[in-house]
Each structure stands twice: as structure tokens, then as C-alpha cells.
Amino acid sequence: MKKKDILTIATAALGTATLTVTAFWAGPLDAGHDAEAPAPLAAKTRLVAHGVEIGLAASGGRIFQAGEQPEFELTATNTTNQTANVSVCVTMTASSLADALSRTVRLPAVMWWQEQIVSLGPNETKTLTLATRTNLPAKSVISVSLHDLDQKAPTPLAAIVALSFATTTNGASPFVASAR
Amino acid sequence: MILGLAGGAGILALTGSPQRTVTPSGPILSECDGHLRELVLHYEPAAKAIVAPIYRDFLRALDRDVSVHLVCPDRAGFEDFVATVGQVPCRISPILAGHPMTAWSRDRWVALTPAAPGGATTLWSPRGEAGQEVWPARAGDERIGRDIAAALPKSVQARRSGLYFDGGDFLADEETVFVVPRVLQRNLQQTVCTREELLGILSRELKRRVILLDEAPDHHAGMFMASVGGKTMLVGDPSLARELISVEMAPHDRAPTIDFMGLPGGPDFSAQTQHLFDAVAGQCAAAGYRIVRIPVLPAQDRRTYLTYVNVLIDEQGNRRLVFLPVYRGAERLNAAARAVWESLGYEVRPVDCTSAYRHFGCLHCLVNVLRRD
Numbered sequence: 050m051k052k053k054d055i056l057t058i059a060t061a062a063l064g065t066a067t068l069t070v071t072a073f074w075a076g077p078l079d080a081g082h083d084a085e086a087p088a089p090l091a092a093k094t095r096l097v098a099h100g101v102e103i104g105l106a107a108s109g110g111r112i113f114q115a116g117e118q119p120e121f122e123l124t125a126t127n128t129t130n131q132t133a134n135v136s137v138c139v140t141m142t143a144s145s146l147a148d149a150l151s152r153t154v155r156l157p158a159v160m161w162w163q164e165q166i167v168s169l170g171p172n173e174t175k176t177l178t179l180a181t182r183t184n185l186p187a188k189s190v191i192s193v194s195l196h197d198l199d200q201k202a203p204t205p206l207a208a209i210v211a212l213s214f215a216t217t218t219n220g221a222s223p224f225v226a227s228a229r
Numbered sequence: 230m231i232l233g234l235a236g237g238a239g240i241l242a243l244t245g246s247p248q249r250t251v252t253p254s255g256p257i258l259s260e261c262d263g264h265l266r267e268l269v270l271h272y273e274p275a276a277k278a279i280v281a282p283i284y285r286d287f288l289r290a291l292d293r294d295v296s297v298h299l300v301c302p303d304r305a306g307f308e309d310f311v312a313t314v315g316q317v318p319c320r321i322s323p324i325l326a327g328h329p330m331t332a333w334s335r336d337r338w339v340a341l342t343p344a345a346p347g348g349a350t351t352l353w354s355p356r357g358e359a360g361q362e363v364w365p366a367r368a369g370d371e372r373i374g375r376d377i378a379a380a381l382p383k384s385v386q387a388r389r390s391g392l393y394f395d396g397g398d399f400l401a402d403e404e405t406v407f408v409v410p411r412v413l414q415r416n417l418q419q420t421v422c423t424r425e426e427l428l429g430i431l432s433r434e435l436k437r438r439v440i441l442l443d444e445a446p447d448h449h450a451g452m453f454m455a456s457v458g459g460k461t462m463l464v465g466d467p468s469l470a471r472e473l474i475s476v477e478m479a480p481h482d483r484a485p486t487i488d489f490m491g492l493p494g495g496p497d498f499s500a501q502t503q504h505l506f507d508a509v510a511g512q513c514a515a516a517g518y519r520i521v522r523i524p525v526l527p528a529q530d531r532r533t534y535l536t537y538v539n540v541l542i543d544e545q546g547n548r549r550l551v552f553l554p555v556y557r558g559a560e561r562l563n564a565a566a567r568a569v570w571e572s573l574g575y576e577v578r579p580v581d582c583t584s585a586y587r588h589f590g591c592l593h594c595l596v597n598v599l600r601r602d
Contacts, residue, residue, distance in 0.1 A: 094419055150276050152333045152397075152590030153359075153449075153532060190360065209418055 096137065096195040096209045100129035101169060103137055103195055105211035108178055115187035115216040123177045127169035134168045136198035139179060143189040157192060160185075164198060185216050252386055254351035255342035256436035257401045261458045261542045263601030267296045269334050269377060270596055272310040273366070274302075276332040279584050280595060281313045286580040287541075287552060287592065288317035295319045298381070298599065300326055300334070300373060324380040329369040333590055334597040336395035336449070337373040338387075341435070349386045350600055352377060353434065355394045356420065377599075385599070392416050392430065397449030397594060399435070402456040405516065406437045409450050413441060440516050444508035447531060451593040454509055455538035457573055458549070462518040463538050464510040465525025470535070471498050473524060473561045490558055491587065494529025502527055523569045524562055532589045535559055537566035539582075539591035541598075542575075551575040554582035554591045 096103040107113065108120035119141075127133045142157030161183040169175060185191060193212040268291075270284065288297065299321055301307040307323040338352040354374035361367040378387035393415040400407045413427055421427045424441070431439045446453050455463045474489050474496065489496055510520045526535035541552040551570050555563040567577050582591045 097418060150279060150331070151588040152331075152336070152594050 094209055094211050096197060096211070098135045098137070098197040098199065099133050100127060100131075101133050101135045101167070102126045102128060103135065103167075105139070105193055105195060107212070107214075113185055113191070113214060113216065115185050115189075117185055118183055119181050119185060119191075121179045121181070121193060121212070123165060123167075123179055124174065125167045125169060125177075126174040127172055130171040132168070132170055134166065136164065136166050138162060138164050138196040138198050139193065140196065141181060141183070141191060141193045143186050143191050145189060157190075160191075187216055190215050252349075252351070252388070253344035254353075254388070254434075255344050255348075257399065257406055258340040258342055258350075258598060258601060259401055259403045259456075260598075261456050262403050262544055264545050265291070265295050265541070265543045265598065266602055267298065267599040268596055269298045269300060269599050271300045271330055271332045271334045271373075272306055273330055273332050274306050274309045277309070277313060279588055280332050282584045283580060283582055283592060283595060284310075285314050285317075287596070288314065288319055288321070290552060290578045290580065291317070291319040292543075292545075293318045293320075297321045298324050298377065300324045300330065300376065302326055302328065302330060302369075324377060326369065326373065326376045328372060329366040330373065331366045331370055333370075333594055334373075335397045335451070335590075335594045337370055337597065338377075339394075339396050339399055339435075340597070340599055341388075349384055352385060352387045354387065354389045355396075356389065356391055357393060359393075359395075390434070392420055392427070395449060396597065397451055400450035400454060400456060401435070401437060402458070404438060404460075405456075406431070406435050406439055407450055407454065407456075407513070408439060408441045409445055409448075410442055411447065440512065442509060442512055444505060444512070446502070446505045446509070446527065448534070449590075449594065451539050452534050452536050452591070453506060453525060453538065454513070455540055455542075456518075457521075457542070457575070458544070460518050461521060461573070462510075462513040463521050463523050463569070463573075464513065465506050465527075465534075465536060465538055466510075466522035467496075467498055467503055467506060467525055467527060469522060469565070470496070470524040470526040470562060473565055474526065474559075490526070490535060490556065492526065492528035492530075492533055492535075497527045497529045497531065502531070521569065521573065524565050526559075526562065533587055534589075534591075535562060535586060536591060537562075537569070539593040541593060541596055544601075549575050550578060552578050552580050552592060554586075555579040556586060557581065557583045 103123065103125045106122050106124070108122050113119045121139070123139065125135065140162040141160045143160050144157040161181045163179055165177065165179070167175060167177070191214055192210050194210045272280065297319055299307065299310060301310065301323055303325055307325065338354045341351040341353050343349055352374040354371070358367045358371045361371055374387040374389070378385045392412070394412050398409045398412050408431060413424060416427055417424070421430065428439055428441060453465045457463050506525065510522065514520050523537050525537065528534070535556055537554060539554055543550040543552070553567065553570060563579070567579070570577050580592050585591050585595070
């Protein structure tokens with residue numbers, strides 16, 4: 050084996066070793082172990098019901114502003130190898146941005162809601178577009194939550210906030226709709 | 230590449246992946262046992278109108294041996310505090326955060342006592358702050374635990390939880406910590422998969438019996454309940470307030486349910502709200518507590534309260550003191566609440582909290598306790 054080949058192999062090995070150590074060096078973050086600076090949630094927040102994972106995103110990744118009527122994309126993935134039916138309620142609420150001095154955000158007002166039944170074949174994924182036809186208020190924090198309608202528990206325990214963003218009056222400093 | 234993978238694995242095996250070491254901590258600090266020694270308050274000049282009157286009353290009522298750490302955005306903020314609040318007998322030392330923040334100290338962290346005598350108090354901070362992506366002050370609040378630890382490295386360490394919560398979501402005594410339902414709502418299918426998983430984490434971290442309230446008013450625990458020692462829980466009761474404000478309003482020939490103390494939408498005496506307060510009493514009784522009821526006046530917005538359990542308790546030998554919120558214009562309610570505390574053997578030190586209640590918080594919400602003897 051030539052010297053040049055050995056150098057090439059050694060370089061590749063060293064690089065791979067470095068990547069291996071780096072990849073597995075950081076301890077895992079889970080809710081039970083504290084870390085000085087936890088990473089943001091790795092996965093988008095999804096509602097899981099009857100083996101179906103349900104997520105929500107702004108339609109086309111849009112940035113919504115005051116006065117607009119937002120549209121959302123509901124994506125449901127059946128993780129089982131059997132057919133599945135889920136009934137989900139999607140609720141959009143608004144809170145005032147003006148409470149910076151207050152201890153808690155005021156109770157959000159429900160602006161729009163829709164019940165959606167999704168039927169999926171084994172391992173099937175469907176995406177549905179939901180049109181709110183509701184004008185967004187200015188200077189508000191908008192939250193969109195998902196709730197499994199088949200849950201017997203009171204609604205708050207089953208609702209997942211899937212999306213939140215803020216609106217401005219003239220488009221200044223808009224916030225990208227981010228899945229939580 | 231195979232050599233590299235093998236080499237990397239070998240390095241990891243020899244050195245051990247450096248687990249993020251969790252420094253030991255003791256149980257959550259009790260709200261009602263021990264003498265107050267170190268407190269943490271925030272001062273944000275923008276909130277001066279809310280906090281200054283309260284701080285003036287409270288800090289002048291504190292004993293001289295209490296140390297107060299005042300977290301301010303900057304030196305100018307601390308100087309504004311000194312000019313506004315004036316001379317106080319206790320020791321005040323500034324912690325200059327260097328970033329925006331809110332005035333609400335209580336919700337930023339939970340104090341875990343030292344694991345061993347002479348050790349450090351752990352400030353257990355939530356994973357994130359509600360609204361931090363929108364409000365710079367909320368984003369600044371997220372950093373407060375580390376700011377305090379950096380300023381007091383010998384006696385304080387900071388630790389960030391993987392859970393979402395506010396400090397005010399917990400109410401602890403020497404045996405039990407009560408947790409409001411909102412903590413489960415914020416974490417289920419976000420950071421934990423099941424209720425049991427959440428309870429396990431809280432038990433492990435707080436080192437007390439954990440009771441997760443199934444039903445409660447949607448607010449921080451200190452707005453509707455207070456543990457007063459001796460396995461006794463004080464729980465707010467709107468029906469007691471109703472009788473009192475009827476008398477209050479009668480001379481003005483006005484119906485008691487209209488416009489009392491500027492409560493948004495008026496007082497909330499609905500059966501649904503009464504049930505939530507009664508449910509808390511029931512759950513505490515089921516946990517073995519003696520229940521004493523005290524007037525509370527919630528508003529229709531379910532955020533604004535005239536409450537008399539949002540207190541600071543100080544135990545000094547055989548003496549038990551309570552720093553009790555009072556409100557100008559609600560003198561009958563103030564007197565009735567004072568009578569309840571005095572019947573429990575407490576010496577009452579009133580603190581005028583008129584400037585704060587419309588902002589959904591009160592004395593206990595503004596003051597966090599770092600250490601008790």
C-alpha cells in the first residue's frame with residue numbers, strides 16, 4: 050500500500066472518528082433530565098390519536114398579517130397497518146399583545162373552529178386545507194390547537210397547541226407562523 | 230471510514246460520553262415554614278406604577294435581617310428604584326440583568342433547597358416562557374435564573390427543566406406540593422407522553438408528595454390557595470365575598486354584581502366558578518388537610534382577583550407573620566380576610582396591593598423566596 054493511500058485512509062478515519070464522537074457526545078435531553086440550555090423541541094408538535102399523527106402548518110408556509118383570512122394544512126399520518134378514523138377539532142384563538150406588563154396573558158378569544166373527520170388506510174398520509182374565512186385581528190397572538198374529539202376527558206387536557214404566531218397592523222416585523 | 234467509526238467508538242468508550250451532570254438538590258422550598266432570609270424581587274421602571282407602592286409597603290414591613298436581591302435591567306433601573314421606593318430597613322442589593330424583563334419574580338423559577346447543609350440553592354427554571362417569541366421582556370425572563378446564579382455563584386446554582394411551567398403553578402409546604410392543572414396541559418404530548426410520566430418527573434425533582442389538581446380555577450395556585458402550616462389549607466371562597474360586597478354596595482343603592490373595584494365584567498359568582506374553588510378544597514381535604522375558607526373575589530374575566538391568599542408567610546420561632554394584600558375600596562373584605570388569618574394565629578402585616586390586582590397578580594407573584602432558615 051502506498052504512503053499516499055495510507056494518508057488518505059488515515060484522514061478519512063480521523064474525520065469519521067471526529068464526527069462519530071461529536072454526534073454521540075452530547076447527552077440526551079428529555080423532560081426528566083435538566084440541561085443548562087435545552088434545545089428547542091426537535092419535532093413539530095403533533096396530536097397523536099388512535100395511531101394517527103396529526104400536525105398543522107400554515108398553508109404554503111405563509112406569513113399571516115392582520116386582516117388576512119388564514120388557511121392551514123392539516124396533515125394526518127396513519128402509523129398503523131390498519132385503517133384508522135380520527136375526529137379532530139381545530140380551534141383558532143387570539144390574545145392581546147398589549148399585556149406585556151401583566152402577569153399572565155389574558156384568556157384567548159375563540160375566533161374560529163372546525164371539526165374534521167379523517168379516514169386513513171394503513172400507513173396512509175393525507176393533507177387537508179382548512180380555510181378559516183375569518184379576519185385576523187391586529188396586535189394579537191394567534192394560537193391554533195388540535196383536540197381529539199373522541200377523548201372523554203375534558204377538552205383542555207386533550208388540546209395541543211400546534212401553531213402560534215403574532216399579527217401586526219401594517220406588516221412591520223411579522224412573525225413566521227411556527228409550529229410549537 | 231470503518232477505522233474512523235471504530236476509533237470514535239473507542240474514544241467514547243474510554244472517556245464516557247460526558248452526561249450533563251445534574252448537581253444534587255434538596256426538596257422544593259416550603260411556602261410556610263422557616264424564617265425569611267433571602268428574597269428576590271424584580272424592578273422594571275416601566276412597571277413602576279404597579280410595583281412601587283407594593284414594594285414600599287412590603288420592604289418597610291420586612292425585618293432588618295432579611296436580604297433582598299433586586300433584579301433590574303440596568304444600573305439606571307436600580308437608581309430609579311432607590312429614588313422611587315426610598316429608604317427601607319432591610320438590605321437591598323442589585324442584580325443587573327442587562328436585558329428586558331417583567332416585574333413578576335415568582336414565575337421565573339422554583340427554589341430547591343440545598344442537598345446538604347451549607348450547599349447551594351438550586352433555581353429550577355422552566356424550559357421556556359409563555360410569549361417569549363413575541364415579547365422581549367418575556368424572553369428576558371427566561372434568563373433570570375442564570376442571571377441570579379451568575380451574581381451569587383457561591384450560594385445559588387441554576388438548572389433548566391425540560392418542562393413548561395410558571396413558578397406560581399406550584400404550592401409547597403414541608404410535605405406536599407400542589408400543582409395546577411395547567412402544568413399537565415402545557416406538557417402533555419409536548420414534553421411528556423402521559424400524566425404519570427409528568428408526576429414521576431415532578432416527584433423526582435421536587436422531592437415531595439406531588440398532588441396534581443384535577444380541577445381548579447385557571448390561575449396560579451397562590452391566587453386561590455395557601456398552605457398555612459399544621460396540615461391546614463386556606464382556600465378562597467367567592468360566596469363569602471358575595472355577602473360582604475352586598476353590604477359594601479348597599480349604601481350606594483347599587484346592585485352588588487355591577488362594577489365593584491373595576492373588576493372586568495363585574496364579580497364572578499357563577500356556580501361554575503364556585504365549583505372550581507370548592508373542588509380545590511375537596512382535593513386538599515382528600516389529601517388530609519384541614520380546610521379553612523377565606524373570601525376571594527374573582528372577576529368575570531377569570532384573571533382579575535381580589536385575593537387574600539397571595540401572601541408571604543414568615544415563621545419566627547413561635548411567631549407566625551403574614552404579609553397580607555389589602556385593597557383600597559374593599560375595606561370590609563380586607564377586614565374579613567384579616568380576621569381569618571388572625572384566627573389561625575397569624576400576626577398580620579398589611580401590604581397595599583391596589584396597584585397590582587388589575588394585572589392578574591399580587592404580592593406573592595412579585596416576590597420569590599431564595600432561602601429560609
